[in-house]
Amino acid sequence: MVELRALQWSLLAAMLALWHWVTRNPDVAFFFGEPLVVFRRIWTWFTRGDGSLQIGPGRAGWFTLHLPAEIYPHLIVTLSETVIAFVIGAALGTAAGLWLALAPRTGVVLHPYVKAANSMPRVILAPIFATWFGLGIWSKVALAITLVFFVVFFNVYQGVKEVDPGILASSRVMGASRRQLLHTVYLPSALSWLFSSLHNAVGLAFVGAVVGEYLGSARGIGYLILQAEGTFDVNGVFAGIIVLTVFALLLDGMVSFIERRYMIWRPALGETRRL
């Protein structure tokens, strides 16, 4: 395991070295940026300048946060959009998945609509959400919810549908009521499917938030990237991408952490501890 870790880190080092070496040539660097400049940019973002962020509705808000560097307001905005959309989207997706899977008639009636809504390229909705919810965070939250919802919905739906029929039959003969079946069979079974979908969902929540910012905003990492692109500042674009990636990994790690706490019954990958 230690060797594998070492290998992982040396792969990263090798890629950075390659990037650095290739971009010695200024013509290449114009398109790909320079790693050292990129990291210096990230460092500046996190250390220099100051930022302020108004919290609350309306022009004045409730209060203004004063932050120690210029990136923080952007980061806080993007992360808030992501987390809010993730939580709401996952909750709605779970509820809808359970409902449609457990009420087969409703499921059949709504099925074509769900399919249509899912196959629609939902990024197109961003401008509509902007006119509905304005250019603040809520239009981005709405867009990200539409992305998160379906991933979670389909997984929970599948999780309920694929409950082991043997477990179901034996529970029914043991006298489980509908509510008891829900609590002891359907929910735990759907939970493992839910968790595997949450990893995808975190990524999509980020996509929704950033694409939303990209299409119209005054704050956020997506806004920073857009600004950099507007001035052919490739280094700024890459710096934004790296910051996003790191925070996406952090959020994914948090999902994994919660998953490990609640899914102790599931054999870990590679663990086959039989007696």
Next chain:
Amino acid sequence: MSGTATPVGAATPGRADAAALALIDVACRFAAAGKPAYTAVAGISLAVQPGEFVSVVGPTGCGKSTLLNLAAGLLRPSAGSVQVFGSPLHGINARAGYLLQSDTLMPWRTALQNTVVGLEYRGLPKQQIAAQGREWLARVGLAGFGDRYPHQLSGGMRKRVALAQTLALEPDIILMDEPFSALDVQTRQLMENELLALWQARRKAVLFITHDLDEAIALSDRVIVLSAGPASHAVGEFDIDLARPRDVADIRASARFVDLHARIWSCLRDEVLKSYAQQRAAAHG
């Protein structure tokens, strides 16, 4: 259940007290869209007396599992009726415990939590549940394994937990669908002996489905042979007058066992051949 042992082969009809489980002239048809209805079983009558151990054997695809689903109340017969202690069955059979062939432990519950799930459904007090669960785990030889999850247990151990789960509810009728078929021969004989010991102590009615004639004879008071499907029905019924308590490994060598085996097999063989011919025809058709 009375403490007196039911005499061997006491399945004689016309007893005053009602059978624990009676299937009366039942038929079960399955309709599939665009296909003619498939008749799984037709005109089957069988009764299991309280305290009696009855096995049903038959070729593959003869509707053995359908029979158990009918007895458990998971399926409703297309014709005929199912009676439990003399009254017709509506919905799930609350007096039955059902041990299925497949692995039915909940992977998200520990062995102890799996053992007590039925007790939880009944809404018993928590302390009583835990105490009874531990008692039953000990009875199936798994004391100290209560905290393990199913994936940490061997196939035999999982079957024991499933057995404890079924028996913890103290059902008056125990339905078993080839419960040991996935186990290796040694584990299987161990489990069969343990099942007999547990049954001997409590004497519930058992309806045991198997395709293994040796197993059926070694365990049962009575063996019923089903015909090949579709529309399978009972073609033979044999009282097993071997002395109890039995050891399933030793008893196979006794002359009476060999004699019974020969007689039942001559009845079963024709059905197996018929079923085999049907499958071949279906494969080539």
